Amino acid sequence: GAVVSQHPSRVICKSGTSVKIECRSLDFQATTMFWYRQFPKKSLMLMATSNEGSKATYEQGVEKDKFLINHASLTLSTLTVTSAHPEDSSFYICSARISTGGETQYFGPGTRLLVL
Amino acid sequence: GENVEQHPSTLSVQEGDSAVIKCTYSDSASNYFPWYKQELGKGPQLIIDIRSNVGEKKDQRIAVTLNKTAKHFSLHITETQPEDSAVYFCAARRYGGSQGNLIFGKGTKLSVKP
Numbered sequence: 001g002a003v004v005s006q007h008p009s010r011v012i013c014k015s016g017t018s019v020k021i022e023c024r025s026l027d028f029q030a031t032t033m034f035w036y037r038q039f040p041k042k043s044l045m046l047m048a049t050s051n052e053g054s055k056a057t058y059e060q061g062v063e064k065d066k067f068l069i070n071h072a073s074l075t076l077s078t079l080t081v082t083s084a085h086p087e088d089s090s091f092y093i094c095s096a097r098i099s100t101g102g103e104t105q106y107f108g109p110g111t112r113l114l115v116l
Numbered sequence: 117g118e119n120v121e122q123h124p125s126t127l128s129v130q131e132g133d134s135a136v137i138k139c140t141y142s143d144s145a146s147n148y149f150p151w152y153k154q155e156l157g158k159g160p161q162l163i164i165d166i167r168s169n170v171g172e173k174k175d176q177r178i179a180v181t182l183n184k185t186a187k188h189f190s191l192h193i194t195e196t197q198p199e200d201s202a203v204y205f206c207a208a209r210r211y212g213g214s215q216g217n218l219i220f221g222k223g224t225k226l227s228v229k230p
Contacts, residue, residue, distance in 0.1 A: 006159075034217070042223075043221065046218075103165075103209070104150070105150070106162060107160045112157070
């Protein structure tokens with residue numbers, strides 16, 4: 001199946017700093033990428049949908065100035081958590097949908113963020 | 117909007133037995149139903165999906181059935197193995213175009229005891 005990578009896999013940062021997470025589709029082009037957040041033992045919560053070359057669409061309650069999303073190419077999307085606080089600690093997972101037809105959506109391995 | 121209910125929340129079976137996880141959805145326009153397996157600390161992995169123009173799909177030990185009239189779909193795992201232990205999520209969305217996103221169930225934690 002298609003492969004989606006994320007980097008870094010885990011990151012620890014101090015409160016007030018910004019953290020960038022990269023999501024790449026390795027063997028396919030993805031017009032649309034998604035960012036999810038997952039709390040322990042909970043389901044996936046969609047944060048935003050990004051389309052290559054355009055602004056991301058954020059879900060209700062997600063601060064767009066807090067979670068900056070850039071989808072600069074068909075294989076790369078980035079999520080930047082700005083001025084991170086301990087409550088931003090979570091498991092962030094990206095997902096990509098293949099551009100050329102179909103609805104299959106593949107997920108990355110996730111990034112564990114811990115804000116001290 | 118779409119709402120997906122998933123049952124049970126936890127399921128424990130003996131190795132070799134079958135496991136069944138059920139989901140219901142509310143939006144009759146939904147027509148794409150994937151299942152994901154998530155192991156601890158990892159991202160969800162697509163294991164099987166079904167579109168509303170078919171009633172059943174099989175892939176080795178895994179099968180998914182869909183009842184459009186009743187708006188429910190199920191995951192069947194036969195001859196379970198300890199490595200099947202994980203959290204399984206069902207999801208639903210409208211196929212085609214940009215309408216809708218995947219709506220996930222709350223997950224089922226499957227434990228397969230050797």
